[in-house]
Amino acid sequence: MKITEGVKKYRSIITIVLALIGIVIMAYYDYCDTTCSYLKGDIFGIDIKFVGIAYMVVIIAFAVFRQTPVVRVLLAAGVGVEVHLYAFQVQNNGYCPFCLAFSVMLLLSFIINYEVPSAWRGNRSRMWLYFLGEVDFPMFKINKLPLLIFSLLGYLTILFTFSGSVTPVYGQTTGGVIPSLGTGQYKIVMFADYFCPPCRRIDTKAEPLLKELLNSGKVKIEFVDVPFHRATPIYAKYYLYAANADSGADNILRVRKTLFDAAQVKHIQKEDALIIYLNEQKILWKAMDEKSIFTKLSAIIKDNNIKSTPTCLIRYSAKEVKIFVDDIEIWNGLNALKAHISAGKR
Template sequence: MHFYRKILQHRLPITIAAALAGIGIMMYYASCDTACSYLRGNLLGIDLKYVGVGYMGAIIALAFFRQADLLRMLVAAGIGVEGFLVEFQVRENVFCPFCLAFGALVILMYLINYERRHMTNAWHRKGLYVFGDAKIPFTEGLRLPLLAMMIAGYVFVVLTFSGSATPAYAAETTAAPSYGKGSWELMIFTDYFCPPCQAAEKDLEPELERLLARGDVKITFVDFPGHKSSSLFAKYFLFAAAANKGYANSLKARSVLFALAGEKKIDQESVLAAALKSKNIALETVDPKPVFQQWLAMIKRFEIDQTPTCILRFSSAYSRKFIGSDQISRELIPELQKRFPGLKK
């Protein structure tokens, strides 16, 4: 009991120390390599990590100026926010140690600053105030149950949160998806959210199926990061490619991904995964980072600065670049049919 009283006597400095630790966790998370980016998201368009830093900064300011009641309200709202984020991680079956450590600090600050001065014998009011209370500013002793702030924090994040979780990666190394064998290679550089790319992929689809059925032409897909959601869609193409070594699952996934991107209705990972699974597309979680790095190297090597772009090449002896959906439709597809006849579908 003596130790607890000591904590209560110094709870504002302890709160400041905990908030500084929270800022340290978020700053480390922000500078960490993408391999440890377990949870990504934003509130009202602001990255979750920087929201966390701002939140802890506000806690420090309130503690420094000894605004204990406002501090309790803000910490209680943080409990509601953290409740949603933990629920999100449980739902996605992905747990971010940085986020959980940050949440533990919020709980610690709540416990250190807990007060319950509103006493009543009514059972329903006891339940309302069991999580503590705080004096409402500019009122004559009116106290707010902190449960209301917890609910407000939860509702706020439900309405404003947009994010995704990066699942645990499979152990095997991921390679850039390519199908077929042979000295000839067709490289396809497209972005899911580029309308001409959507048209080009649709035109190319029957030709790709025909060429892959032949088996003597190598087809390599390179997803271009031209839109804020391109990397999310590219990641799920890689998941589809990893789930099945044949080309059928990958081609089907690309067709669905381009269609979904054209509708511009999906920007959350869980919704995208559900949409793909509803089309019976197999998915296997892999680390997308190595392939993203390979793709960036290929984009630089072949000087790709616009999409859609296709390159038809034969070792170092022949290479031709086709840029734009019109050139792909009018020139590339006829050349493919001329060079590699037969097995048309």
């Protein structure tokens, strides 16, 4: 009883704290510090991460002024939204830990603000209608309004406005050859997004090791740009253009470093600005039909079920393929391949 009374007493403060945690989670997800998971969605063209942040800000505003009825309505609508987003992740077999953590904050806030509906005492037959609780708006002379209504409204709103995807793809066409380095029996495929911080970290850290593996004459390397960020297709295009101008290993690795810098240091998102930067860095490029290669990149991304970056696929043989996710795992995987080659194993 004392715990319940304490929760009620500090309900607004707890709600504010949980909402702030939700904002931090979404901000951290946007920064993408460990791996960049591809669970993308928007509402009316607005990234759902920013919608989530704005939603929590609104909850904080009403909680500060102790407008509990409005907070309950917002949280009930949020529960309806989360039902659809959960279903979307299950249906696509792609789960976003940040999104799930955010939903936990929302559900905890809902529980903190929940009260057993008085309508249950009057008519038990309507328990199903009030199982999420009720809300009163005396100023509008509205009493015992089921929160289930707002949950359904939230669900229907997200159902008809949410546009999401799990596996990123480029525009489709046919033909084209994906640039590669080396011709060895072992194959490395590096999946990355230029706007993904851990992708840049492993790209920089692994460059000497990749060169060493190439020099062994036993390794073939492909780089697959995964279009998580909306500007990534532009970067992928100029990577292909640069590889078309000079497909040597030193140039390819230098081009990728330059593109990572353009994305994360210069924060370039427009094609004109990227061209200027590449010219300043003396990166040569030769235009080609990049769309023909984008089709193959999309197929590789889909076939390997790539849902986060950085991801590295190492094929030892037709029957032995290992996949590593995040920069630490990839580093260990590449070193394991180096040891395998050095030991002369087959």
